[in-house]
Amino acid sequence: MTASRPLRRDARRNREALLAAAREAFLDGDTGAHVEDIARSAGVAVGTLYRHFETREALIEEVYRKEVDDLCAEPDHLLGQYAPAEALRRFLLLLVDHAAVGKGMSVALESIMASDSPVFDDARSRMSDALTRLLDAGVAAGTVRDDVTGPTLLRALGGICAMRVSEGWLDEARTITRLLLDGLLHRSRGGGAAAVDGGTV
Numbered sequence: 463m464t465a466s467r468p469l470r471r472d473a474r475r476n477r478e479a480l481l482a483a484a485r486e487a488f489l490d491g492d493t494g495a496h497v498e499d500i501a502r503s504a505g506v507a508v509g510t511l512y513r514h515f516e517t518r519e520a521l522i523e524e525v526y527r528k529e530v531d532d533l534c535a536e537p538d539h540l541l542g543q544y545a546p547a548e549a550l551r552r553f554l555l556l557l558v559d560h561a562a563v564g565k566g567m568s569v570a571l572e573s574i575m576a577s578d579s580p581v582f583d584d585a586r587s588r589m590s591d592a593l594t595r596l597l598d599a600g601v602a603a604g605t606v607r608d609d610v611t612g613p614t615l616l617r618a619l620g621g622i623c624a625m626r627v628s629e630g631w632l633d634e635a636r637t638i639t640r641l642l643l644d645g646l647l648h649r650s651r652g653g654g655a656a657a658v659d660g661g662t663v
Contacts, residue, residue: 477514479504484525488567519574523581530585533560537592546599558635561623590616
């Protein structure tokens with residue numbers, strides 16, 4: 463038992479190194495990176511890669527899944543640090559940044575888009591749930607309108623992020639996202655937008 467514990471730690475470290483190397487390769491635009499190159503960058507043998515991921519597609523899927531895991535952990539952290547309206551603002555911008563990550567991985571992700579993998583449906587469901595938590599917190603605080611759902615807001619963001627095929631899309635998407643947030647916030651009696659930590663939207 464004692465002798466096996468370092469092996470488990472090594473295996474976990476190798477897996478994390480492989481995911482980090484694959485993510486870096488894909489985001490750098492090296493969408494055709496071979497498993498040999500990824501294993502080399504992670505400092506492990508190709509056989510080690512295949513012990514963790516049966517196929518290159520399985521590795522790509524896990525990289526994307528980890529991106530979603532990290533993203534969907536953010537609402538609880540944000541609500542612990544900021545007022546609901548500000549937490550929502552920050553998360554909406556994180557979702558736009560996530561779309562930028564998806565743009566970098568788009569070619570690599572095409573290899574699993576045509577499969578029966580549930581990874582994209584699962585991602586949409588979890589992102590919708592994350593938005594719902596933030597909207598509910600804003601409604602409870604009286605700063606966010608109560609007639610918009612998480613799935614609806616995610617679809618709106620999807621439309622914004624569909625612009626990512628054009629140059630300079632990210633700055634424009636962030637600007638439009640701020641306008642979207644402005645429509646989600648309750649107005650004060652004076653007609654101004656609700657304030658968030660970064661100022662009025």
